[in-house]
Amino acid sequence: MRQHYLALLSLFASLPAMALTFQTRLENVEWKVEGDKFECRLSQPIADFGSGEFLRRAGEQATFRLKAYNGSLGGGSATLLAAAAPWQPGRGDINLGAVRAGSGDVLFNSSQAQAGRLFNGLLEGRSPTVRHYSRDGGYSEIRLLPVKFNKAYSDYQLCTAKLLPMNFDQIKQTQVGFPGGGIDLDAAAKAKLMVMLEFIKADPTVNHIELDGHSDNSGNRLSNRDLSRRRGLAVMDFLKANGVPESQIVLRFHGERYPLVPNTSPANRAQNRRVNIHLDRVPVPEKPAPQATAPANAAATS
Template structure:
């Protein structure tokens, strides 16, 4: 390992004079793992620059981002590489494409593909390297080092294993279908609602649910409105049975008024028989009863 460190020092010492490189000294290099049920981060501080970090949100793959204390690299684009280790002769750098640099604290977020290849490179001893060429010919580089990466990556994987299956953006809206007609919830509908319930239990700030019932145009207007109401109530009853308080629910029903597809075929009518469910963050409601309204009407209590 000492020979590897010396080889790295030799490479950095031989960089062209015009290249400005930001990297942490080998003996000070560290990877930090932080996270919770919503997001995991694997971070390396970069001396006099900022941090490079892999970020994986619930329900997504990891991305890589570069954060700067000061906007030293701004505007234009930079090249992202998985740079070969100097103690592995014959291996070239892997060019992962360009990234667009911003002007804020976060200079860029990579694609998921780029992040995956950077992680694979680190496990092989490669270094994530960001290279920026200014219009005047000056070259700036930011390099992360693979020192002790494998152990920290194992800890990061432990964090990832505890992530929720979906994040808020993915779970906050759902369409519960009634393709066969009627008002009974099928297995798919219950699965979607369970995903929402799991997220609400994990994040108490998500404390309100809006339910909107819909129908197709097969019956008369009054019948359709009643069907949409009963479907919305079926969803609300399921949520209540799983711990949601009535004061957390706003329920509305619209009949056939808002189709998502023209009611011109059996398949389209099946799409329109639905209940839209949306999670929200609201102040606790004072009224313990759910607010219920018909299409275009004022809220009423059922």
């Protein structure tokens, strides 16, 4: 009897662990396109799991991410595939490499290159698939289906065409140069400022701008300090002329004190002639509510 029991245990131990697959039924598949000037999202809900989503922020290429209701794949590494459809005989899956699975609402973000290959795969009828192996040898597979993708992809492209040139992380630290040595903004500087202004107008929560003027060490300390001030003023005047309230701008000037690179060549000195611009979102303090005052002839109560 004992030998029979051990043989059964050995048999079950040798069987492969069960695979758990999440995908939406074919007739229920839908793609959703959402977005604005700041980001565009193309997603497919996955039944009993969450969703797979392509996310493209302004100024960047798309990434692919997996979102889960339960917030976990168990950690560790997962494999990202552009899987061939069952109705495509002779075509193998394309392994796009590993992704690091974590916990929380978003389980992972792919690279931009991986997302681009997933897009190509979907257009060819392939399925974005995530395969995650557990410690006990089993694995779960999360699969998106290419049904109705082409129409959704066209809508997504319309959304991305309206994205701003840059996102906040890219634009919050901007540098305007004065390579010619004067105080006038050249065409390159104005073009850079116009991109920044486009973002500020689209996002009214960006309400604080710090300008720091700098010079090289060509003149004496006092003249360099004045040059850095006038360069900062040139940027400030440009922003004001394009609708930025002066109350949102802070101007500082430092002369030659903080060079980017040593002032050892004409090229280096040109780099040091600049205005650094920092954008921020500063909470506006709420005005206290007016205090109610009792009428002068009000009777006292006990």
